Amino acid sequence: MTESTYRIQGATGEWEVVIGLEVHAQVTSNAKLFSGAATAFGAEPNTQVSLVDAAMPGMLPVPNMECIRQAVRTGMAIDAQINKWSRFDRKNYFYADLPQGYQISQLYHPIVGEGQIEIVLDEKNPDASKKVIGVERIHVEQDAGKLMHDQHPTSSYVDLNRSGVALMEIVSKPDMRSPAEAGAYLSKLRTILRYVGSCDGNMDQGSMRADVNVSVRRPGEEFGTRTETKNVNSVRFVMAVVEHEASRQVDVLEAGGKIVQETRLYDPDRNETRSMRSKEDAHDYRYFPDPDLLPLELDDAFLEACRQSLPELPDAKLRRYAQDLGLSAYNAATLTADADTARWFEALLAEAARIQKKSEGDVAKASANWLLSELYGALNRIGKSLEDSPVSPEEGAELLALVADGTISGTIAKQVFEIMLETGEKPGKIVEDKGLKQTSDTGAIEAAVADVLAKNGDKVEQYRGGKEALFGFFVGQTMKAMQGKANPQVVNEMVKKALSA
Numbered sequence: 001m002t003e004s005t006y007r008i009q010g011a012t013g014e015w016e017v018v019i020g021l022e023v024h025a026q027v028t029s030n031a032k033l034f035s036g037a038a039t040a041f042g043a044e045p046n047t048q049v050s051l052v053d054a055a056m057p058g059m060l061p062v063p064n065m066e067c068i069r070q071a072v073r074t075g076m077a078i079d080a081q082i083n084k085w086s087r088f089d090r091k092n093y094f095y096a097d098l099p100q101g102y103q104i105s106q107l108y109h110p111i112v113g114e115g116q117i118e119i120v121l122d123e124k125n126p127d128a129s130k131k132v133i134g135v136e137r138i139h140v141e142q143d144a145g146k147l148m149h150d151q152h153p154t155s156s157y158v159d160l161n162r163s164g165v166a167l168m169e170i171v172s173k174p175d176m177r178s179p180a181e182a183g184a185y186l187s188k189l190r191t192i193l194r195y196v197g198s199c200d201g202n203m204d205q206g207s208m209r210a211d212v213n214v215s216v217r218r219p220g221e222e223f224g225t226r227t228e229t230k231n232v233n234s235v236r237f238v239m240a241v242v243e244h245e246a247s248r249q250v251d252v253l254e255a256g257g258k259i260v261q262e263t264r265l266y267d268p269d270r271n272e273t274r275s276m277r278s279k280e281d282a283h284d285y286r287y288f289p290d291p292d293l294l295p296l297e298l299d300d301a302f303l304e305a306c307r308q309s310l311p312e313l314p315d316a317k318l319r320r321y322a323q324d325l326g327l328s329a330y331n332a333a334t335l336t337a338d339a340d341t342a343r344w345f346e347a348l349l350a351e352a353a354r355i356q357k358k359s360e361g362d363v364a365k366a367s368a369n370w371l372l373s374e375l376y377g378a379l380n381r382i383g384k385s386l387e388d389s390p391v392s393p394e395e396g397a398e399l400l401a402l403v404a405d406g407t408i409s410g411t412i413a414k415q416v417f418e419i420m421l422e423t424g425e426k427p428g429k430i431v432e433d434k435g436l437k438q439t440s441d442t443g444a445i446e447a448a449v450a451d452v453l454a455k456n457g458d459k460v461e462q463y464r465g466g467k468e469a470l471f472g473f474f475v476g477q478t479m480k481a482m483q484g485k486a487n488p489q490v491v492n493e494m495v496k497k498a499l500s501a
Helices: 065-077 177-194 233-253 300-308 314-323 329-336 339-356 358-382 394-405 412-422 425-434 442-455 459-465 466-479 488-499
Strands: 008-010 011-028 090-091 102-106 115-120 131-144 146-149 156-161 166-172 208-217 227-232 260-267 270-277
Touching: 008 233, 011 177, 011 233, 065 166, 065 177, 065 300, 065 488, 102 131, 102 488, 115 177, 131 177, 166 329, 166 488, 177 208, 177 260, 177 314, 177 339, 208 233, 227 233, 227 270, 233 270, 233 358, 300 466, 314 329, 314 339, 329 339, 329 358, 339 358, 339 394, 358 394, 358 412, 394 425, 442 459, 442 466, 459 466, 466 488
Parallel strands: 227 260
Antiparallel strands: 008 011, 011 166, 011 208, 090 102, 115 131, 131 166, 146 156, 208 227, 260 270
8 A cells, every 4th residue: 555545534534644663673682781681582580680780879881882883783774874973861760660760862862863764565566666764863772671560459570681671763754654654664674673683573572662653634734743652562563553543533633622642552452542641752851961971982993894794685685686586576575575584595596506506597486486385385384484494495405406407397396395394304315215206208108198198089189179278188197197207398299299190
């Protein structure tokens, strides 16, 4: 759905939705932003807390430069301005899971400035559905802890394992105009983070979550008053928040009410947002420069090392797959949408080219088709992901090579693949042990063709009378008689020769 087609039809006319996302992405690092405490997910409560994280008196923060490096690399990946000079500020508020009574963040001088992310709304028609979403800034800040509420209404517990964990807050411009655009932006951002390795993007574990800013207006008018729905933890939920909140605001405005700038929470069970608190402005947090931390000053050598460490990014990889490897736009987009999928495909491609002694371009289409149809279909059926696939890229390449050199037919390859999934055996061994090699024995094939034609004399007459579509029937019957082991090319030649005799 494109910007020009998404409108909310109210009783008094059309409304347009305006969306911005503030994404909090946990930085991939072994230690927290200002302490040496571990960051592993799922640890026992309060087992990864240093004296700094617990705000013990006299403890001073020391920046973890790996977290800074990851933020810079992320900025470079979205072609953003990297600020050589940046500063940490204190954002003051009081809550039970924030031991210091303030959060160390960056308001006035963030480490990364303006950038952009290109989204595609229709992978089958990418050129017509592209849109660039602006990124306003990326700043680095520390996370708060986590409150856990007991069933008892008077009891709550605090887990400080997340306290001090490094976050990148990635703030978009209000450039999105539909739930589909918001979903595409968040998906693309997650893909980029995973390629770069700066965040694992696991929204279900809380390492990436989005605050969704929504307002509505008459098309072309000034922006309306926005609300912010906090901590939405899936792409699907972000799209649902936009749809629900936009409709709610339209209903309020058309009833003569006003939208209040506020923070809201999303209830996925009821698919609705609820008011949480009035929205604070910067002055409510009493920001000021953190006196315990010097400004960050990055030199050219550090920035160049960050740039050199970047992998091939998804847009560049997609162009290479389409232009150099000749893949369809849809296949190229599907293979590059996830970093793990792209790495698996490239391992398959490299091994297939090596075994067959061909260029990667020569084996790319067969490799992509097999991965996206055969392997993905099988993994969905058995409930596994590519990460825990029982078939490795090297084994997949061996199977493709057996088809390419005529050892087995495509039909037999499907049988071999099923055995590979069940037993874990290599394709070459399966073909050898079960006698599945394809035959090009012209004598045996010629005899099978003659038998098929003899048993279907009426269809032979129909074919010779002009019903040429029956040719495929004769080929299929011959392959069946040969138990799928006949070389299809030889079968075609033999059938054609016999029918024209």
